[in-house]
Each structure stands twice: as structure tokens, then as C-alpha cells.
Amino acid sequence: MQKLLIFFTLSLLMYTLIHSYNRSRRDSGSEPAAAATHWGYEGEVSPVHWGELTEDYLQCAEGHFQSPIDIESYRAEAHPGSILDFKYHPSPVDIVNNGHTVQANLEEENVLVANAHDYQLRQIHFHEPSEHRIDGVIYPMEMHMVHTDSTGKLAVVGILIKEGPPNEFLNTLWEALPEHPEEHAHPATSCDIVHLLPEEHNIYHYSGSLTTPPCTEGVEWFVMGTPISLSKTQIDKFRKIYHNNNRPVQENTEGRVELVY
Ligand SMILES: [Zn+2]
Numbered sequence: 001m002q003k004l005l006i007f008f009t010l011s012l013l014m015y016t017l018i019h020s021y022n023r024s025r026r027d028s029g030s031e032p033a034a035a036a037t038h039w040g041y042e043g044e045v046s047p048v049h050w051g052e053l054t055e056d057y058l059q060c061a062e063g064h065f066q067s068p069i070d071i072e073s074y075r076a077e078a079h080p081g082s083i084l085d086f087k088y089h090p091s092p093v094d095i096v097n098n099g100h101t102v103q104a105n106l107e108e109e110n111v112l113v114a115n116a117h118d119y120q121l122r123q124i125h126f127h128e129p130s131e132h133r134i135d136g137v138i139y140p141m142e143m144h145m146v147h148t149d150s151t152g153k154l155a156v157v158g159i160l161i162k163e164g165p166p167n168e169f170l171n172t173l174w175e176a177l178p179e180h181p182e183e184h185a186h187p188a189t190s191c192d193i194v195h196l197l198p199e200e201h202n203i204y205h206y207s208g209s210l211t212t213p214p215c216t217e218g219v220e221w222f223v224m225g226t227p228i229s230l231s232k233t234q235i236d237k238f239r240k241i242y243h244n245n246n247r248p249v250q251e252n253t254e255g256r257v258e259l260v261y
Helices: 002-027 047-053 055-062 168-174 232-239
Strands: 077-079 084-087 093-097 102-106 111-114 117-127 141-148 154-163 203-209 217-224 228-230 258-260
Touching: 047 055, 093 168, 111 154, 154 232, 168 232
Parallel strands: 077 258, 154 217, 154 228
Antiparallel strands: 084 111, 093 102, 102 117, 111 117, 117 141, 141 154, 203 217, 203 258
């Protein structure tokens, strides 16, 4: 009888130990990551609520270096001679409709050199209307070229899009835009990335964040002062898939804007 009692006591002790070990593993986040918390641009998951959806998105509400911003051109400090070099070349793309935007992923080496620092171009995606504004002006669309360096630090080039003549360099992407979430497209032709840039390279630089959850800060932003153009038909084609997928402008209380060339 005594043996049986000891056996049960030990069993209970083991169970308690294992159970609390598992719980602490879960709490410390060493379990496989759960699916990202759902967010969007409307209703209960709209940008004003992002910071409340999960602890992981707290920076969306509490950050001091948040993006996008309304760039006040007269307040930007001019830094002529800053080195910004686009070493892009025609590249194959994997286009995906990710449920928030249409995104073209790149594998090949396309380097942005910013202040003697190398960043690799990872993906290009679009917002409608623009997220950044210049002197209060909202543009019909904005293209984001997302780069990372070898340590994972982010640099994003923002290119505003106005309505004008059609842009043939976007055809590779536009002819294959996947209409439904989770859909992929693999265009047969390469995307001529360098020709997606405006000819004039006056650029607003500031320190900001991702404009989507988790709103991670420490992002080097380079917003082109000159827009590129897409035709009304091209803009409408994107609009039929996504519209109003733009985060409102934020009070970036710490980031200073520089004008670089
Ligand atoms: Zn973006």
C-alpha cells in the first residue's frame, strides 16, 4: 500500500513538472510560430486598431519612428552628394497576391548602395492610393522596393505614381497580376527594374518603419521626390484587385527628413 502511495505521489510530481515545463516553453516563444494575427485596412482590423490586435504589433501604436509620413519639402535638410547607387538589372520575378497587396519577389542579385552600405532588393509591392504624401499631396499609387542588408536591416525605396502615359516597363508585372489571395504568377519575361525608377533622383530620406504590422522600426526610407506615371487603365487594373490598402500618415515624432541626390 505504501509503495502504491509513493508511486502515485511520484507520478503526480512528474506530471506537474512536465506540464509546467511545457507551459514555460510556450511562454518563452520557443514553440513554432503561430500564424500571423489577421490585420487589414477596414473595420475592426483597420490601421487604428493594429496596435491592439496582438502584443507583437505594439509598435504600430506606440512607436516614435512610424511610417508613412507627409513629407514637408521645405523642412527637408539638403544633403547634396550623398551616394545612392542602384545596381539593378532585368530579373525574373515570382508575383504573389498576398492578401494585402500584389508583390513581386526577386531572387537574383539587385543591389542598392546607400551611403556605402549594400542592400539586396527582395520584393516590390504596391499601395493604392499612395501612403507617403509630399506637401500634403496624395498620389494615385505608390510602389515600395524592399531591401535588406546582410544583418536583416531594412531599406525601402518609395516611388509615387501619378496618372499619365502608360508605363511599358511595368508590363511584365501588370500582364500577370494575380487577382485572388494566395495566387502566384511567373512571367516568362524578366522585369526591367532599373527602368521602374524615375529619371530624376532627388530623394527624401528619413528613419521610419514598415507600414504594415508589425510596424517594425529602424527602416531606412528613401522616397523619390519625382513620381513615375501609369496610365488610367494600368491604375484601374490594380484598383480592381486592391484599393485603399494604404496606412494613413503617422506622426513620426523623431525622424528627420533629409533631401539627398
Ligand atoms: Zn509597402
